[in-house]
Amino acid sequence: MSSRNQQLFDAAQRHIPGGVNSPVRAFRSVGGAPRFFTRGEGPRVWDAEGKSYLDYVGSWGPLILGHTHAPTVKAVQEAAALGLSFGAPTEAEIEIADLLCDILPSLDMVRLVSSGTEATMSAIRLARGHTGRDLLVKFEGCYHGHSDSLLVKAGSGLLTFGNPSSGGVPADVAKHTLVLEYNNAEQLAEAFAKQGSEIAAVIVEPVAGNMNLIAPKPEFMQAMRELCSKHGAVLIFDEVMTGFRVGPQCAQGLFGITPDLTTLGKVIGGGMPVAAFGGKREIMEKIAPLGPVYQAGTLSGNPVAVAAGLVTLKATRAPGFYDSLAARTKQLTDGLTAAAKKHGVTFCAQSVGGMFGLYFSATPPTSFAEVMQCDKEAFNRFFHAMLEAGHYLAPSAFEAGFVSAAHTEADIAATIAAAEAIFAKGV
Incomplete structure (x- = not known):
């Protein structure tokens, strides 16, 4: 039996080109069926099957305060x-x-x-x-x-x-x-x-x-x-x-x-x-x-x-808002980088304010040509493993991610722990 997300995706393709109203949503880069979301709250979203995910897309950046603030x-x-x-x-x-x-x-x-x-x-x-x-x-x-x-x-x-x-x-x-x-x-x-x-x-x-x-x-x-x-x-x-x-x-x-x-x-x-x-x-x-x-x-x-x-x-405009957001985002990128290093996975991450990038390469790229040299297939495997574990990352190796003020230290720690378990198995 196909999943509810797959059923919705099949239905969407009847009258919507590619089944989506913006191309990256189609999961063409990573493969599989996109998740159809029904609601969000704080740092989380829920899909059509009722599964909860920690969201690091945030509607591609706007939701700096989290969902349904x-x-x-x-x-x-x-x-x-x-x-x-x-x-x-x-x-x-x-x-x-x-x-x-x-x-x-x-x-x-x-x-x-x-x-x-x-x-x-x-x-x-x-x-x-x-x-x-x-x-x-x-x-x-x-x-x-x-x-x-x-x-x-x-x-x-x-x-x-x-x-x-x-x-x-x-x-x-x-x-x-x-x-x-x-x-x-x-x-x-x-x-x-x-x-x-x-x-x-x-x-x-x-x-x-x-x-x-x-x-x-x-x-x-x-x-x-x-x-x-x-x-x-x-x-x-x-x-x-x-x-x-x-x-x-x-x-x-x-x-x-x-x-x-x-x-x-x-x-x-x-x-x-x-x-x-x-x-x-x-x-x-x-x-x-x-x-x-x-x-x-x-x-x-x-x-x-x-x-x-x-x-x-x-x-x-609240005092310390951006300091806190940047610190939380850096907690994520530093934690992911350390987890990969611990298990010998070629991976790195960096952040600027509330934005972050994940790269399956030894060092952060500085140009389009260097981005294209990253291991895209490793990213795709990592993306699906994280998705299965309840962590929603951008469904493309060529998109930045976002942390919101609603993400707690515990949320970030949970995401790092999930990634470490995946790195331990080898991506």
Whole structure:
């Protein structure tokens, strides 16, 4: 007899492409049937068969306070009772915009949208409109949503134009995107030396989280800032994932680099669909209705979603919140690394704030090419063994994981113990 999860997955594939509404959920990378979740509470989720898991995905990052955080749920219920959507301004939009600009010195103005893809797409359009240039620089392995300009892979040689990495993306669009190696300051400098007057913007995940977690080299971060300033390009930090996840002022505060534009999402919605882009006043005033760069959205600033975001953001302002979150996450990565070493398994892990990466390699990778050298099959076996033991990790060797404030020391210890038992048997 097939499991309830498998039955639901079979049913889903009748009318939903691949049975899922976002590709990584399909378990194609790791194999098997995805878990269909029915509820969550604190650090745990329950699937359609009633099995409980300690959750280290957290809806891919937004649930920094854990599942069904009571004040957040209450705020959503109260906002929904007053109206689900108006398509008109609300006072809560002012409050969240003021809060974001108060917290992040790089933000003079901010525009709310509904998804991270929408935020990055709009920020790039704004950067091009502001500079009057077309060329966009992105980095291999960084993901910035699924708009056409960003679904581009590296060309066949250094500093060649990009090629579409998805069907449906015209080559004429892809040619305006230059894909370079993450953490390679020298390559970036060469690109600016050759094409600096054509570059509208550089967009980057300041901590990469979509090729597993890759920490930035300080010289790489500094080079981006200096080169963009020198050549008049816009530096865009895509903090959809890192925003209020790695520290109280996001990655830009953690590393002391001020971008020209920032995109935010995930945590600022507390599990509801809210995202934003913002930055320098002289750039943001180019957006409609003040300027010629058009952007609009029917559900932008949705009152129910903004209510969830406000409660979540305010909760993260509590003294010591991020110190505690970072310590708990480091407890996990240090414990897993020690457990693997004890049993001679080639494995390591690292964390930045409340994000972490697991790698079946001797040292943490620093680029997309190094990520691809990790033992993906070992990860897949480890993933399924951990899943069976009741610990839900990202179902891909190329995704970062997340710890929430709801995870206790005992939860982390239980996860480490489960992993050690698996390592002892040999992955």
